[in-house]
Amino acid sequence: MSIYAQLAQAMFPNIDKTPAYYEELYPERQLKEGARVVRIAPSPTGYLHLGTFFTSMVNRMTASASDGVFFFRLEDTDKKREVEGGADDILKGMNDFGLTIDEGFVAPGVVKGDYGPYQQSCRAEIYQAYVKCLVEQNLAYPCFCSEEQRQAARELQEQKKDRTGYYGEYAICRTLTPEETLAKVEAGQPYVVRLRSMGSEQNRIKYDDMIKGTIEMPENDEDIVLLKSDGIPTYHFAHAIDDHLMHTTHVIRGDEWISSVPKHIQLFKVLGFKQPKYAHVSPIMVEENGNKRKLSKRKDPQAAMHFYAQQGYPADSVLEYLLTIANSDFEDWRRANPTADRMSFKFNLKKMSVSGALFDLDKLNDVSKTVIARMDAETVTQRVIAWAEEYAPEFATLLKRDMAYTTGVFAIDRGNAKPRKDIGKWNEVQDYVSYFFPELYNNDLELPETIAPADAAAILRAYTTVYDPAQDKDAWFTTVKSICADLGFSPDVKAYKADPTAFKGHVGDVSTVIRIAITGRRNTPDLCSIMQQLGVETVMQRLHTAIETWEN
RNA sequence: GGCCCGUUGGUCAAGUGGCCUAAGACUCCGGCCUCUCACGCCGGCAACAGCGGUUCGAAUCCGCUACGGGUCACCA
Numbered sequence: 001m002s003i004y005a006q007l008a009q010a011m012f013p014n015i016d017k018t019p020a021y022y023e024e025l026y027p028e029r030q031l032k033e034g035a036r037v038v039r040i041a042p043s044p045t046g047y048l049h050l051g052t053f054f055t056s057m058v059n060r061m062t063a064s065a066s067d068g069v070f071f072f073r074l075e076d077t078d079k080k081r082e083v084e085g086g087a088d089d090i091l092k093g094m095n096d097f098g099l100t101i102d103e104g105f106v107a108p109g110v111v112k113g114d115y116g117p118y119q120q121s122c123r124a125e126i127y128q129a130y131v132k133c134l135v136e137q138n139l140a141y142p143c144f145c146s147e148e149q150r151q152a153a154r155e156l157q158e159q160k161k162d163r164t165g166y167y168g169e170y171a172i173c174r175t176l177t178p179e180e181t182l183a184k185v186e187a188g189q190p191y192v193v194r195l196r197s198m199g200s201e202q203n204r205i206k207y208d209d210m211i212k213g214t215i216e217m218p219e220n221d222e223d224i225v226l227l228k229s230d231g232i233p234t235y236h237f238a239h240a241i242d243d244h245l246m247h248t249t250h251v252i253r254g255d256e257w258i259s260s261v262p263k264h265i266q267l268f269k270v271l272g273f274k275q276p277k278y279a280h281v282s283p284i285m286v287e288e289n290g291n292k293r294k295l296s297k298r299k300d301p302q303a304a305m306h307f308y309a310q311q312g313y314p315a316d317s318v319l320e321y322l323l324t325i326a327n328s329d330f331e332d333w334r335r336a337n338p339t340a341d342r343m344s345f346k347f348n349l350k351k352m353s354v355s356g357a358l359f360d361l362d363k364l365n366d367v368s369k370t371v372i373a374r375m376d377a378e379t380v381t382q383r384v385i386a387w388a389e390e391y392a393p394e395f396a397t398l399l400k401r402d403m404a405y406t407t408g409v410f411a412i413d414r415g416n417a418k419p420r421k422d423i424g425k426w427n428e429v430q431d432y433v434s435y436f437f438p439e440l441y442n443n444d445l446e447l448p449e450t451i452a453p454a455d456a457a458a459i460l461r462a463y464t465t466v467y468d469p470a471q472d473k474d475a476w477f478t479t480v481k482s483i484c485a486d487l488g489f490s491p492d493v494k495a496y497k498a499d500p501t502a503f504k505g506h507v508g509d510v511s512t513v514i515r516i517a518i519t520g521r522r523n524t525p526d527l528c529s530i531m532q533q534l535g536v537e538t539v540m541q542r543l544h545t546a547i548e549t550w551e552n
Numbered sequence: 553g554g555c556c557c558g559u560u561g562g563u564c565a566a567g568u569g570g571c572c573u574a575a576g577a578c579u580c581c582g583g584c585c586u587c588u589c590a591c592g593c594c595g596g597c598a599a600c601a602g603c604g605g606u607u608c609g610a611a612u613c614c615g616c617u618a619c620g621g622g623u624c625a626c627c628a
Contacts, residue, residue, distance in 0.1 A: 291621090325565095356622095365578090515589095
């Protein structure tokens, strides 16, 4: 038995499986030619972040566009920063906002697939088997340096203006003889396992990033940590092992990883793994003091997916907005295919922007209004209630009191050729429909300054004598026009504009008075429909209340 | 500071040497549409970071400068 084999055995006495065993356990996937296997691998250190969601969406689109697989792996290797319930929150957010996951964790507490475990904390033996094999070949070694030693080395490096890191002459434990190392291990000294890097600063490596293009960097020469002192792997090592064993073909992740690529390339090479393709996604930014910066969990409420849920943005709105950022021709495609399934859009990593986009709430709102305008009344009713049950329970109760009535409210000016585009998110709905519910109705009868209360009252008195609830929109308007002349208003807007001094106002003013009397507002959707929905009783009652108010 | 990456209107962006007197979308401002608002339509404001080079010709290729971003952990 070689000295390195002895060392490996001393370090991992309980590991008897070999890499070959795992290679056989997780065979090549049987997928059609060109199918991409991608993944999202979040760390459960907090709630679901917009950036993670965005990257997930890009992964989802990439997998679907190639009939591939999108899986979810939990990177729970950092026990210090882990947050209780973090994983479930991330999964729930993905589900709620319409991203389906094919494999791994697909929903809170639901795991499927043959390439698991999909949780790194459950894969310790696998990582250790590979590390053991590396140690046997003298490609990795234990390092006993204390935090203080490393700190001192860093200070020295800074002082000498050298690069920081554990490499070259600074890699003290690398130069220990195997006998010395073995003795320390056997003496029970704590250690981490480092890669014995064969790279050099002088060498340049090149790789093709599917989003950023060709990138050239110095080779990695740092003896990076593979296994932490608790036997748990670092991200770098787990990435290599997991994505190899799970047969990931394309690693699509945030671009903060670019600088680690040399480490990853080296790891794949040392381990004899086939290199996956990389695509680094630029972060979504926010503006502050004239500068861009990444969305911050602490400073920006829009960073959390909870924000969109609370505000009541439909999942489709968020997805379509993010898709617009990801592939800007999506917008044109959507215009040309208003009802098509977005999965049939030809998504392409190569169409993604190289630099980070500023988050634009105005744009999201616009997209969202369009999304909601396309929904039918039943869908809107159902979605609003679902939102309200969670965030505005009293409003939900009100909406559910008479479902037919509520659906009727949302049916106004909807489902026609030019549906209204005035609801952007569900938390705007309560105010938008308030005059349909006595409990919410704000009896605000303030007139425009150009209309005298006495005239307004006269208009309503006249209108009550001709009001016919059975009238359709055209007849309704004809009726409104018919009372204009006697009251001194022009039934024709153009005639009024030609000679404003001849009239008190025009038919628009007359309908405004009625509108205010009925809804308490100057602007509303089609008044005739509103009156029909409200019913004769309510209409007459509001008309009389207004008359009384304006006559006194 | 070292190493990477980026920079087209306020924002998202198309553009890969001549089709660019630079597309489209959002925002904003006008106008039109037999009632208001919204929608829709028409129109408007507004950009190739700077400087040098290569070329008959540059937003597009090269270099430098400036600015911005990322990264330098037993965190991901």
